[in-house]
Amino acid sequence: MDAELYLQRAASHCTAQGSRLTPLRRKILQLALAQSGLVKAYQLLHCLQAERGLDNGVVAPPTIYRALDFLVAHGFLHRVDALNAYVVCPHFACEHDGIMLVCDHCGQVQEVDATHSLGSLWQQCHQHGFQPHQRDLVLTGTCQQCQTA
Numbered sequence: 001m002d003a004e005l006y007l008q009r010a011a012s013h014c015t016a017q018g019s020r021l022t023p024l025r026r027k028i029l030q031l032a033l034a035q036s037g038l039v040k041a042y043q044l045l046h047c048l049q050a051e052r053g054l055d056n057g058v059v060a061p062p063t064i065y066r067a068l069d070f071l072v073a074h075g076f077l078h079r080v081d082a083l084n085a086y087v088v089c090p091h092f093a094c095e096h097d098g099i100m101l102v103c104d105h106c107g108q109v110q111e112v113d114a115t116h117s118l119g120s121l122w123q124q125c126h127q128h129g130f131q132p133h134q135r136d137l138v139l140t141g142t143c144q145q146c147q148t149a
């Protein structure tokens, strides 16, 4: 994934939605793009502090979480509650229900678009009067690379 291109597209996506990719939001998204796989909030915090240096003051965790909420709301990141982490979404502009395939061994994350197969799952939840908290599902397992290693 080309990070620069992604950030450009993300910025115009925000403009189209009447919101703004502020420098902090952009920076956080950029840091998330630089990581492969799962992104943890404390890692982002750490990177930001390191870049700003102590002279420029400390970025408060609530600020980071607010920026992360924005990025999740706009579809750039998926929140993976089960792992207390975030994943960059490569196709943020389209409505989709993704499943995260997370490798236990190397931490690699792949997102598969499961909109069709998940449709019937949500329907069953609905029939049971059950409201899932979040729709980003996670499957843990072993990726192809680790299987052959």
Ligand SMILES: [Zn+2]
Pocket (backbone or CB within 6 Å): 078, 089, 090, 091, 092, 096, 098, 111
């Ligand atoms: Zn996605």
Ligand SMILES: [Zn+2]
Pocket (backbone or CB within 6 Å): 103, 104, 105, 106, 107, 108, 142, 143, 144, 145, 146
């Ligand atoms: Zn793996």
